[in-house]
Amino acid sequence: MTRNPAFHPPADADARRAVTPVICYPVETLPKPDMALYLGARDGVRKVDEVLVPPRDARCFRVPAGHFFRITSVDGPQVGDLNLWRADDLGERFYSGKTRALHGSHVSTGDRLWSGLPWLRPMATIVADTLEWYGIDEFGGAVHDVIGTRCDPYTGNLLSGTQYHHCCHSNLTRALAEMTGLSLLDAEPHVHDVLNVFMCTGFTRETGQYFMKASPVRPGDFIEFFAEIDLLGALSACPGGDCGAEHSSDSAPCFPLLVEVFAPAPGALDGWASPEVNRYDRSHGV
Numbered sequence: 001m002t003r004n005p006a007f008h009p010p011a012d013a014d015a016r017r018a019v020t021p022v023i024c025y026p027v028e029t030l031p032k033p034d035m036a037l038y039l040g041a042r043d044g045v046r047k048v049d050e051v052l053v054p055p056r057d058a059r060c061f062r063v064p065a066g067h068f069f070r071i072t073s074v075d076g077p078q079v080g081d082l083n084l085w086r087a088d089d090l091g092e093r094f095y096s097g098k099t100r101a102l103h104g105s106h107v108s109t110g111d112r113l114w115s116g117l118p119w120l121r122p123m124a125t126i127v128a129d130t131l132e133w134y135g136i137d138e139f140g141g142a143v144h145d146v147i148g149t150r151c152d153p154y155t156g157n158l159l160s161g162t163q164y165h166h167c168c169h170s171n172l173t174r175a176l177a178e179m180t181g182l183s184l185l186d187a188e189p190h191v192h193d194v195l196n197v198f199m200c201t202g203f204t205r206e207t208g209q210y211f212m213k214a215s216p217v218r219p220g221d222f223i224e225f226f227a228e229i230d231l232l233g234a235l236s237a238c239p240g241g242d243c244g245a246e247h248s249s250d251s252a253p254c255f256p257l258l259v260e261v262f263a264p265a266p267g268a269l270d271g272w273a274s275p276e277v278n279r280y281d282r283s284h285g286v
C-alpha cells in the first residue's frame with residue numbers, strides 16, 4: 001500500500017471512494033451443508049482416534065469421509081496451523097484463498113473448507129466452534145482466519161537472517177514426510193496455506209497490514225469439522241503460542257493441541273455421499 005502517493009487525487013476522488021461495495025461471490029447459490037444431518041450424526045459419535053500435537057511441532061491424522069474431527073485447546077492458549085489433503089491424492093488440497101473469497105476472512109460454524117482447482121469442492125464443514133461468540137472486535141480482529149499463510153523459516157530469514165526450524169511450515173513438512181514416507185524435499189511442496197485455527201487476526205485500517213493479537217482461546221475450547229471426503233490432515237502447534245507477540249522463535253509459551261476423530265453412529269448418514277468434483281468441463285475455451 002502506497003503511503004506517500006506520487007499522484008494527486010482527482011477532483012472526484014471522494015465520489016469514487018464513496019461507491020458502494022458489492023460482495024464478490026454471493027453465496028446464495030452455493031450448495032448448502034445439511035447441518036441438521038451433520039448435527040444429528042454428531043449425536044452418538046464414537047471416538048476412533050486421537051493425536052496430541054506437541055508444542056512447536058506437528059502431527060498428521062486421517063479422517064474417513066463422514067467422520068468428524070475436533071481440534072481442542074489443552075493446557076493453555078495455543079494457535080494451530082491446519083493443512084488438509086485428499087487422503088489418496090495430495091494434489092487435492094485445501095485452498096485457503098478461495099475459501100476466503102467465498103466465506104470471508106475468518107470461518108466458523110456452517111462454513112466449509114474448499115479444495116483447489118480443478119476439484120473445488122468442500123473438503124470439510126465446520127459443525128461446532130466454541131469461539132463463534134467472538135465475532136469481529138474493535139480492531140477488526142476475528143478468530144480462525146484464512147488470510148495468513150503459515151509462519152515459515154524463509155520469511156524469517158528474509159526479515160532477520162535467522163535459521164529457525166520449528167515454524168509451522170517446517171513442522172508440517174516434517175509431519176507429512178513422516179506420515180507418507182516422502183523425503184523432506186518431496187513433502188515440502190505439498191505444504192500449503194493454512195486455516196489458522198484459534199488465531200485472532202485482521203488488517204489494520206490505517207495501513208492494511210496483517211495483524212495478530214493474543215488468541216481468546218482457552219483450554220477446553222474446540223473447533224469441530226465434518227469430513228466431506230477422505231482426509232489426511234496435518235496440524236502444527238505454532239511456535240507463536242497464542243500469537244500475542246511473535247511466532248518464529250522459541251520465546252512464546254506454547255502448548256499442545258488435541259486432535260480427536262469420531263465415527264458417526266451407524267446409519268446416521270444413510271443417503272449421504274461425498275460431494276462430487278467441480279463440473280466445469282475444463283476445455284478452457286479451446
Ligand SMILES: [Zn+2]
Nearest residue numbers: 151168238239
Ligand atoms: Zn505458525
